[in-house]
Amino acid sequence: MTDDIKPITIDEYQARIKRAQVLMVEQNIDALYLNAGTNLYYFTGTRWYASERMVAAIIPQQGDLFYIAPHFEVNTLNQYMTVTGDIFSWQEHESPYQLVAQQLSQRGLITGTLAVDESTPYFIAKGIEQVCPDLTLADSKVISAGCRMQKSDTEIALLQRAKDMTLEVHKAAASILYDGISTQEVTEFIDTAHRKVGANSGSYFCIVLFGEDSSYPHGVKTPKTLDKDDVVLIDTGCQVEGYNSDITRTYVFGEPTEKQRTMWQIEKDAQLAAFNAAQIGMPCGDVDRAARDFLASKGLGPDYETPGCPHRTGHGIGLDIHEWPYLVRSDETLLARGMAFSNEPMLVIPNEFGIRLEDHFYMTDTGPKWFTEPSFAIDDPFGSEN
Numbered sequence: 001m002t003d004d005i006k007p008i009t010i011d012e013y014q015a016r017i018k019r020a021q022v023l024m025v026e027q028n029i030d031a032l033y034l035n036a037g038t039n040l041y042y043f044t045g046t047r048w049y050a051s052e053r054m055v056a057a058i059i060p061q062q063g064d065l066f067y068i069a070p071h072f073e074v075n076t077l078n079q080y081m082t083v084t085g086d087i088f089s090w091q092e093h094e095s096p097y098q099l100v101a102q103q104l105s106q107r108g109l110i111t112g113t114l115a116v117d118e119s120t121p122y123f124i125a126k127g128i129e130q131v132c133p134d135l136t137l138a139d140s141k142v143i144s145a146g147c148r149m150q151k152s153d154t155e156i157a158l159l160q161r162a163k164d165m166t167l168e169v170h171k172a173a174a175s176i177l178y179d180g181i182s183t184q185e186v187t188e189f190i191d192t193a194h195r196k197v198g199a200n201s202g203s204y205f206c207i208v209l210f211g212e213d214s215s216y217p218h219g220v221k222t223p224k225t226l227d228k229d230d231v232v233l234i235d236t237g238c239q240v241e242g243y244n245s246d247i248t249r250t251y252v253f254g255e256p257t258e259k260q261r262t263m264w265q266i267e268k269d270a271q272l273a274a275f276n277a278a279q280i281g282m283p284c285g286d287v288d289r290a291a292r293d294f295l296a297s298k299g300l301g302p303d304y305e306t307p308g309c310p311h312r313t314g315h316g317i318g319l320d321i322h323e324w325p326y327l328v329r330s331d332e333t334l335l336a337r338g339m340a341f342s343n344e345p346m347l348v349i350p351n352e353f354g355i356r357l358e359d360h361f362y363m364t365d366t367g368p369k370w371f372t373e374p375s376f377a378i379d380d381p382f383g384s385e386n
Contacts, residue, residue: 002198045082199238248358
């Protein structure tokens with residue numbers, strides 16, 4: 001399912017850098033420090049994982065970006081770079097922080113504001129601060145989130161493909177369940193199935209819960225094997241060109257009780273209430289409020305109390321599986337075209353079961369659009385009977 005995908009082009013990476021520089025001007029930020037990790041990949045196409053050794057790119061408000069890296073990694077870094085730039089290297093006995101200060105100084109950045117990638121470890125940020133005493137260090141979120149939270153058409157297409165793949169895996173997983181199967185067996189099947197549909201690294205994550213364990217949103221220490229009439233909750237995803245899927249399906253292996261049927265439908269209706277509240281120009285928090293207000297109207301909650309929804313309604317998704325903005329009451333970010341979210345106002349019935357129906361949507365000029373079609377019914381989660 002990945003043969004025809006279109007990756008991010010060099011032109012799009014360059015456009016992201018230009019957008020970041022525009023935001024720097026607007027926010028009076030003189031340069032942006034990108035540590036190894038997601039933000040480095042987003043702006044430069046360079047995949048490199050963070051460690052105790054500094055590998056970074058610095059984007060000045062004006063001019064070309066440059067890289068900082070250990071000298072012994074330079075040849076490797078050259079192979080991974082998509083957006084090329086000068087690499088300034090440090091030997092093991094030298095200070096990468098002094099090298100950063102030197103390169104900033106050569107560009108006239110002795111004073112001013114350096115926005116530091118929000119995922120940067122404290123020791124690196126502190127190291128830069130100590131050698132650049134006249135620079136003000138600021139959180140880069142205004143730039144990184146400002147660019148990343150509105151996806152391009154290419155990003156939306158990559159997200160769509162990842163979610164299409166995971167939905168097919170969900171369907172396959174439902175077909176292999178039997179009395180006594182372990183969560184580990186299901187997890188291994190899902191990983192293999194993700195690889196078969198084109199996710200080279202298999203599952204990015206996988207949560208499989210049976211029975212009462214489904215009332216624990218992110219799982220239990222010692223999961224049980226499957227029994228007849230257990231609730232089944234499977235939450236999993238994969239990556240396509242780094243872009244994530246994250247889909248949850250909940251159903252019953254056997255015959256649902258009336259309470260399970262009722263709660264499943266309430267969960268589905270809460271998900272729809274959240275979806276309908278997602279309109280261009282409205283605060284993200286309103287989506288969370290819509291789901292919680294609906295649940296409260298059914299006697300659940302209030303707020304995060306259970307029986308009810310113990311966590312936020314949703315999260316942004318992209319290169320990080322959880323990223324800005326968030327569908328939570330406190331997030332007043334205005335919904336805009338290209339934003340993509342999970343929609344999962346989970347219901348927890350303590351000591352009994354949990355129901356999470358998680359699909360994702362993205363914002364268009366005319367409102368929200370589902371990436372994947374939501375579950376049909378507790379007896380027919382994938383619409384096979386329609």
